[in-house]
Amino acid sequence: MMMKKIIAMSALGAALLLGGCKKFLDERPFNQVPLADFYKNRYDVEAAVAGMYSGFQQEMVGKDQYTEKYMYWGEYRSDNFDRFLIYTKDFVDEVVLNSLTPTNQFSDWTGLYSVIGRANNNIKYIPLTATLDPLLTPAMVNSYLSQTYALRGMSYFYLVRVWGDAVVRLEPYESLDAVADEPRVAKDKVINEVIIPDLQKAYDLVKKGDKPVVFNIGEAAICATMADVYMWKKDYPNAIKWIKLLFAAKGPTGALYTGASELNLQPSATWKNMFTAPASSMESIWSIHWDYQKNGCACMQTSWTSNNKQISIDEGIYGTWFQPQVAVATRTTDIRPRQTADVFFGGTKPNRDRFVKWYPTAANPIAADPWPASNQLLPVYLTMYRLGDIYLLYAEALNATGDLPNALKYLNYVRKRAVVPEYLPTDPLVSNQIAMENAILNERQLELFGEGKRWFDLVRTNHVKAVMDPILKRRQTAAGNISAPGFLNPEHKVYWPLHRNVLNSNAKLNQNPGYTD
């Protein structure tokens, strides 16, 4: 009798517990919203688009100090930057010595796929939200979708340039029952079947002739990305076509880019404005927003930080372009080097780590006024595309199609604005197609120094081996290596390895050749 009672009571207890389980244990994180409760109105959509941009911004500028992938992917592997020997880290050594391994933190593509995942959600749900909230007008839907497609295309473009073949995901991953592990798709296929269609959709949806917000992807930014993609494909007629469409679009000041001469570029005297106040520059196309007040310290190795840097400007380019600017006697007319790095600090033994391009400095700086006051409180706006960049891309495309006179014209517009002598058509440096390609590449190196372009330029034009060999040999000799073989295996090593965690988490991935699987 007693025993039965106990069993009955325990059964009741168990029933209560089981019944209660769902309610007690179904905890939801406070800082997250289930997808089913989101995308209900215009404000949700605005937040979702902002979240997508924010993911991309954090990839480029970096979540933590010195993690700016804008530079790690776009420039630190090139001849523009080297390790700062005293403060370097193991992963920086790998980057500058062409000895990357799958444990290098910058070989992790997770962040880009996070941006792509957010874009996939937007593409699926923004049109559905429009049926729920009349405040979300068709014009807004088109604008947000256009930006979303463009940013997804841009993210895939980074994937293809950094790792080559990439996994393609165009639908949101919404259930753990769905297949998570997908193999990589060939890089050409990603370009042709994902990136170009995405950018085309973005262009079709964007309202033509609108005055864009410089921190968003507008009409011209889509054209610029498309041109860049076709340049990567070496499809020059299409690149030229998209650059011409860009010239017909409006910049953030409301003026047409036109692309007729150096007069469409930011004037020499106020060259700095397009970096410090991109919204007010006729040259700006798309910049990344980073506000110290809202986002905290940008803390890149090419911005102000309170700590020592692991990366500095390479001694080669420093010696030929920056150092001669210190003394008036050896100084050139070029307006750029002294506004790019503080050449005065440190005298004959500079640290080469004082990068000032993003900050308002005097147009003609002298030793007395190198760093702006309270620079740590200033915003940093990284340029993704600007008209000077496009002029040089245009010159590269025209040169490749055999139109040397027009290529020279656009190369000279940039040089004229930089206040350096324009090339004469007879100059052996530009008198044939190969020389011209090199001259354009060299101009891009200087004009776009620190803008995350140089490495991709070297890969695109197949100049990695030729340019990096002597640099690597010098670094290998300085490192005390027994032999200095230069930049080994460029056919494989132009790509990064896939990070070990990325490989482990998806059974269908394989490592890039030349790296350990």
Next chain:
Amino acid sequence: MYPRELAKETGYSTVLVNVGTIQSKGFEFVATGTPIATKNFEWSIMGNITFERGKVKKLAGGIPLFVGNKWYVEEGGKIGNFYGWKNLGVYQWNESNAYDENWKKLTLVLENGQPKIENGKAVYTSNGQPYTGNVLSKSAPDGKLKGGDAEWEEVKADGVIDDEDRQILGNATPDFYLGVTNNFRYKNIALSFTFNGSFGGEVYNSLLQTQNNPSNTGAGSPDMVYNSWRKPGDIAKYPYYIEKNNRGNLKTNQNSLYVEDASFFRLSSARLSYQLNEKWSKTVGLRRITTYVYGSNLLTWTNYRGYDPEFSTNNPLTPGDDVGKYPRRREFGLGINVNF
């Protein structure tokens, strides 16, 4: 709940699921006794010993993961495994980086304190016999290893020291803990003291690693200064300081040189007290007066080179990383206990 690694291309990094299982097995043995108890003398003793084995039974999808910058969690592995490269010393000479075709290290023959060279080639022996076969050497991804470079054990013998050559270097969980408390009383005098200890656990000495490689002030610790390779022929523990950043010489946070035995045995507390004769206390109107002296953390026996091998960690997956935490303080005191 456990964050399961998800294919990164889904746009998500991890998902919280319930399928990681960590098993902690162990047993504790406690003994107490009072061997002597007379009117004037009493001795009681209490001892305990605890064995603990933490193991990762199951991980979602079987996907191993790196935790922090030193630990590796895999199915069937122990919790707190340090992961990295096993250091085998420093190459004495450029010619010391020499292996036979099975990657077995060759012995360099010296002549007048220099490597013996015949026909432009260094002379080696293998198992005491002259070696005439092919001589292979190992490389880092950025160059061939040479005299003054650190030598590493290869897990995958391919001549390249890379991330595939990492292995379990040690474990932060002790094999067993020990505690012994003794209480003695002789008439009015009482003495009690406690020993505790922990055996078989390892600690990653991050403090020493940082001291050895400060950023801009030169070699930092005496250990580094006196044990670095300086010139060909040196038998050293640390690589050539000038070239420490090259050819993977540092292996920061994953270097077996800094995985140290954290076993210790310590006199953690002692207390000696004297109770005044009750007749005296009553004359001042008090029931009982006890005076005592005590101390804590008095003596430690350990081979660990950091401040203190005993410290706590917040994250159970990342135990045993000594970044130079404040050691336990040593305390002495005396007091008087008055009962009204």
